[in-house]
Structures are given as structure tokens and as C-alpha cells.
Amino acid sequence: MAERSFEVSRLPGFATVAIVVFVLLYLPILTLVVFSFNSGPSVAVWEGWSLHWYADAWNNEAVKGATARSLIIATCASALATTVATMAALGTTRRAAFGGQTFIYVVINQPLMVPEIVTAVALLILFGVVKQATGYQGLAYLILAHAAFCTPFAYLPIRARLEGMDLSLETAAADLYANPWQTFRHVTLPLLAPGIAAGAMLAFVISLDDVVITEFVKSAGQDTLPTYMLGQMRRAITPEVNAISTALLGLTVVLLTLFFILTRKKN
Amino acid sequence: MSPAEQSQRRKSTRNGWLLSAPALTLLFLAASGPLLIVLVYSFLTPGQYGNVVWEFSLDGWVGILFTRDIFDGTTNLADAHLTIFWRSVKLSLMTTALTFALGFPTAWFIATRPPAQRAMWLFLITIPFWTNLLIRTFAINEVIRNEGLMNTVLIGAGLISEPIRIINTDTAVFIGMAYVYLPLMVLPLFAAIDRFDMKLLEAGYDLYASRLQVLRHVILPIVKPGIIAGSILVFVPSLGAYVTPRVLGGGKNMMIGNFIELQFGQGRNWPLGAALSMALLLIVMAALLIYVRASTKGNNPHG
Numbered sequence: 379m380a381e382r383s384f385e386v387s388r389l390p391g392f393a394t395v396a397i398v399v400f401v402l403l404y405l406p407i408l409t410l411v412v413f414s415f416n417s418g419p420s421v422a423v424w425e426g427w428s429l430h431w432y433a434d435a436w437n438n439e440a441v442k443g444a445t446a447r448s449l450i451i452a453t454c455a456s457a458l459a460t461t462v463a464t465m466a467a468l469g470t471t472r473r474a475a476f477g478g479q480t481f482i483y484v485v486i487n488q489p490l491m492v493p494e495i496v497t498a499v500a501l502l503i504l505f506g507v508v509k510q511a512t513g514y515q516g517l518a519y520l521i522l523a524h525a526a527f528c529t530p531f532a533y534l535p536i537r538a539r540l541e542g543m544d545l546s547l548e549t550a551a552a553d554l555y556a557n558p559w560q561t562f563r564h565v566t567l568p569l570l571a572p573g574i575a576a577g578a579m580l581a582f583v584i585s586l587d588d589v590v591i592t593e594f595v596k597s598a599g600q601d602t603l604p605t606y607m608l609g610q611m612r613r614a615i616t617p618e619v620n621a622i623s624t625a626l627l628g629l630t631v632v633l634l635t636l637f638f639i640l641t642r643k644k645n
Numbered sequence: 646m647s648p649a650e651q652s653q654r655r656k657s658t659r660n661g662w663l664l665s666a667p668a669l670t671l672l673f674l675a676a677s678g679p680l681l682i683v684l685v686y687s688f689l690t691p692g693q694y695g696n697v698v699w700e701f702s703l704d705g706w707v708g709i710l711f712t713r714d715i716f717d718g719t720t721n722l723a724d725a726h727l728t729i730f731w732r733s734v735k736l737s738l739m740t741t742a743l744t745f746a747l748g749f750p751t752a753w754f755i756a757t758r759p760p761a762q763r764a765m766w767l768f769l770i771t772i773p774f775w776t777n778l779l780i781r782t783f784a785i786n787e788v789i790r791n792e793g794l795m796n797t798v799l800i801g802a803g804l805i806s807e808p809i810r811i812i813n814t815d816t817a818v819f820i821g822m823a824y825v826y827l828p829l830m831v832l833p834l835f836a837a838i839d840r841f842d843m844k845l846l847e848a849g850y851d852l853y854a855s856r857l858q859v860l861r862h863v864i865l866p867i868v869k870p871g872i873i874a875g876s877i878l879v880f881v882p883s884l885g886a887y888v889t890p891r892v893l894g895g896g897k898n899m900m901i902g903n904f905i906e907l908q909f910g911q912g913r914n915w916p917l918g919a920a921l922s923m924a925l926l927l928i929v930m931a932a933l934l935i936y937v938r939a940s941t942k943g944n945n946p947h948g
Contacts, residue, residue: 469664
């Protein structure tokens with residue numbers, strides 16, 4: 379039976395197109411990775427294996443600064459986003475439906491709907507006014523902006539996890555005279571932990587990848603890795619940018635793999 | 646409902662709002678609220694060195710479509726702006742069409758793999774989906790630029806003697822956008838095809854339908870919500886694209902996103918930039934509304 383339905387679902391040419399698509403999808407990325415190990419200065423002509431572009435990137439003060447900034451922003455923003463997203467997920471699931479729930483849902487997911495360039499322009503204007511009024515030029519603007527657009531990415535997996543948990547264990551804890559805080563700390567939180575970790579990872583990856591909003595919000599000398607790379611692309615391209623890209627790519631793949639392991643355990 | 650139950654329920658609702666309050670505050674401060682400021686700025690007068698002067702003016706909105714001649718004061722259609730809008734819409738539609746043409750067979754292929762393999766193929770689509778857009782744009786740039794991999798290989802093989810020069814053209818932006826947004830098309834299509842009952846195909850073939858007829862009259866109507874979702878997910882970011890046209894279009898082949906940035910930079914016309922942003926937002930909202938309409942219609946029981 380299974381075999382027959384499999385045969386029926388075959389559409390001529392589809393598998394060929396799919397294989398071509400996968401090749402086209404990965405060929406540019408693999409090229410990028412391979413040429414990051416090129417010993418020569420070209421990103422198209424192979425001259426042999428070398429790690430010196432990684433060494434160059436590692437010793438480049440601008441890259442070091444941008445990496446540190448990217449990591450600080452992503453850490454702070456994902457921590458903030460995950461905290462508010464966890465609270466909001468607890469507030470909007472597993473209770474009697476209330477008026478305004480849709481409103482909360484729409485506001486939280488709003489960054490997924492508004493084009494990035496529009497948010498970027500809006501924050502440029504707002505933070506410009508605040509910067510002038512307060513004189514403060516630090517990283518807090520970037521952290522706040524990142525936390526806001528990362529919140530839906532943290533919220534969705536946490537909410538999904540919560541929806542799969544019923545209230546019976548919490549009720550049992552309450553029956554055993556645990557107060558609400560104890561119940562949350564010792565029952566809800568441990569059960570919810572994989573969802574929170576998954577949400578935090580997505581938020582971290584999203585923050586690390588952002589170009590457009592960062593480009594508009596950053597003050598002078600506040601390049602993150604992606605905006606630094608965007609700036610470099612105007613000049614002659616060397617495999618140094620490939621090396622940075624490959625490192626960033628590696629970090630993303632590791633975090634995503636962890637994300638999939640965390641969310642799969644649930645089933 | 647008893648009074649006790651009612652008060653219990655009120656308390657639950659209040660807690661719901663209290664727990665959501667920090668997230669709502671954050672998003673209002675750094676996402677939704679600032680949009681209102683953009684709306685206000687679109688009705689102000691541009692300052693001489695950028696920024697705005699607090700005087701009401703409709704010039705920002707008028708400036709989207711018209712230019713005022715500085716010598717005789719006549720108002721004309723702004724051809725340069727129309728070219729940019731037309732390019733944005735045309736490239737976004739072409740990108741949506743190409744990603745569908747490639748994405749549909751891909752999603753079908755993944756959905757019809759044996760269950761054990763399916764997760765792997767899906768993961769292969771998800772990785773580029775989460776990979777930095779800039780890195781992917783950069784990767785495709787290295788392949789298609791004049792001294793890039795494609796030309797190096799083709800010249801090396803003796804197939805062409807001159808490099809194919811597509812970088813800094815609309816074609817390059819089109820290829821780049823199709824490349825970076827393809828996973829956004831495949832994932833919702835896969836979700837729709839995955840729910841599709843393959844027995845319907847047997848029924849179709851039993852009734853002597855050809856493969857093409859089955860595709861057109863059975864498969865496509867049923868997976869339509871997935872097609873709409875994928876198209877919106879590709880069309881919306883394409884229309885607001887900034888990074889891909891900047892890297893591959895080389896400054897001249899601007900799309901709306903780059904045109905907006907220009908107004909806040911060299912253009913020094915913040916109200917026009919603000920009005921353009923609001924116009925872009927309105928178009929996107931309209932597209933999302935169509936999507937919501939179409940997907941709720943799609944929920945009706947079929948047949």
C-alpha cells in the first residue's frame with residue numbers, strides 16, 4: 379500500500395528540479411567556505427590550502443571589535459527578549475481566553491510583518507532624537523532594537539512548548555501546598571526549560587544576523603560583524619570576508635542543530 | 646458563572662495582561678511606537694541639512710509620485726521614482742514566480758520522501774533559511790560577478806571568451822533575491838503538501854485523469870493556502886529588500902528600500918523618506934490582508 383501511494387505521488391521531472399535546486403542552494407555557500415581556505419588573494423582562483431585569512435581576520439582590530447560588539451548585543455538582546463517572551467507566553471497560554479489576547483499576539487509578532495527597512499528608519503528617527511536629548515551614544519540603543527525584533531522568535535517556540543503542557547502537574551503542586559512561586563520555580567520552569575533554551579537560541583541567531591536595523595541605528599564606530607562585512611564589500615573582496623562568513627556560518631549551524639535537538643525531544 | 650468563578654476569571658485575565666506587559670512595553674518602545682513617529686515626520690518639512698522642520702506639509706507624500714520644478718514651479722510625474730517603484734514591483738513578482746517554479750517541485754520532492762529521509766531534506770532547506778542573508782548574498786555575488794566562479798569556470802572550459810557581465814544589473818538583483826528567498830517559498834509549500842492526502846491522487850488517476858490534470862485540478866487547488874503563504878513570504882521581503890539590491894545592484898539599480906535610505910542620507914529629504922516608508926508599509930499590510938482573507942477561505946471543508 380505504502381509503495382503504491384509512493385508511486386502515485388511521483389510527478390515527472392520534479393525530483394530532477396529538486397536536486398538541481400539543492401545543488402544551486404549549496405554551491406555558492408560551499409564556494410564561499412572553500413575559498414576562505416585559499417592561500418591566494420582571490421575568491422575565484424584556487425591557489426592551495428591555507429588558514430592565513432582566518433589569522434588575518436583574527437588579528438584585525440576592526441574585526442575583533444565588531445565580533446565583541448556582535449556577541450555583547452546578541453547576548454543582552456536575546457536575554458532580554460527571552461525574558462519578556464517567556465512572561466508573555468505564560469500570560470497568553472493555558473488560561474481562559476480573554477479580550478485583548480489577539481492584540482497582544484499581534485503586537486508581539488509585529489516585527490515579523492513590518493519590512494525591516496521601515497523599522498530601521500523609524501528607529502533612526504526616534505533614537506536620533508533621544509541621542510541628541512540625552513547625549514548617550516552607547517550600545518543600549520542597539521540592544522533595545524535587537525531585543526524588540528528578536529522577541530517574536532523567542533516567543534513562538536516557548537508558546538508552542540507551553541501549549542503542549544497541561545496544568546495537572548501545577549495543580550498537583552498547589553494541592554501539596556506549594557505557593558505559586560514554588561510551583562513556577564520547581565514545576566513549570568524545569569518543564570518549560572527546553573522551550574526557553576530554543577527561543578533564546580533563535581533570538582541569538584536572529585540578533586547576530588541583523589544588518590539593516592543595525593546599519594541605521596548604530597552610532598559611529600559601532601559596527602557589528604554583518605555591518606562591518608557590508609562595509610568591506612564596497613572595496614576589493616578578499617578571502618578575509620569569506621573567513622568571517624564561514625566562522626559566522628559555523629556558529630549558526632551549531633546553534634540551529636542544538637535548537638532542533640531541543641525541540642525534537644518534546645515529541 | 647458564580648461570583649467566585651467570575652473573580653477567579655478576572656484575576657486570570659489581569660495576570661495575563663501583567664505578564665504580557667514587559668513584552669508589550671519593549672515592542673511599543675522599539676518597534677510599534679516609532680512607526681507613529683515616521684507617520685508624523687511624513688507630514689513635516691525637510692530641514693536644510695537633513696532632519697525636519699516642524700511645519701506641516703504634504704510635500705513628502707506628493708513627492709512620492711511628483712516632482713516640483715524648481716524654476717517654474719510646475720508639478721510633473723517623477724519618472725525616476727516611478728522607475729524605482731516599477732523595478733521593485735517587477736523584480737519582486739519575478740522573484741515570487743521563479744521561487745514558486747523551483748520551490749514547488751522541491752517541496753513536493755521533500756514531502757514524498759520516506760519519513761526517515763524527510764527530516765534530513767527539510768534540515769537542508771532550513772539551514773540556508775536561517776543563515777545570514779548578507780552571507781548568502783555575498784555567496785551568490787562571488788559566483789556571478791565578472792571575475793567570479795561562474796565566469797572563471799566557463800572561460801576556463803573555453804565555453805565563453807568574455808565574462809558574462811550581469812553584476813550591477815537588474816538580472817543580478819533578480820537572481821540574488823530568488824536565491825536568498827527560495828527557502829521562504831519551500832517551507833510553507835512543504836507544510837501544505839505534507840498535509841495533502843495522496844489517496845486523492847489515486848482517485849484522480851482511477852477516473853482517467855492525466856498527470857497534468859491531476860496536478861491542475863486536484864493538487865494545486867488543495868495546496869493553494871501554502872502557495873499563497875509562500876508567495877506572501879517571498880513577495881513582502883522582496884519588496885522591502887535593502888541588502889541584496891545594494892550588494893548586487895551596485896547603487897544604480899535601486900529598489901524602494903535603497904531609495905528610502907537615500908532620502909535619509911544624501912537626499913536629505915526625511916519627510917519623503919518617511920512617506921515612502923509608510924507607503925511601503927501600507928502595501929505590505931494590504932498583501933497580508935489578502936493573505937488572511939485567502940487563508941480563512943481555504944479553511945472551508947473541501948468538496
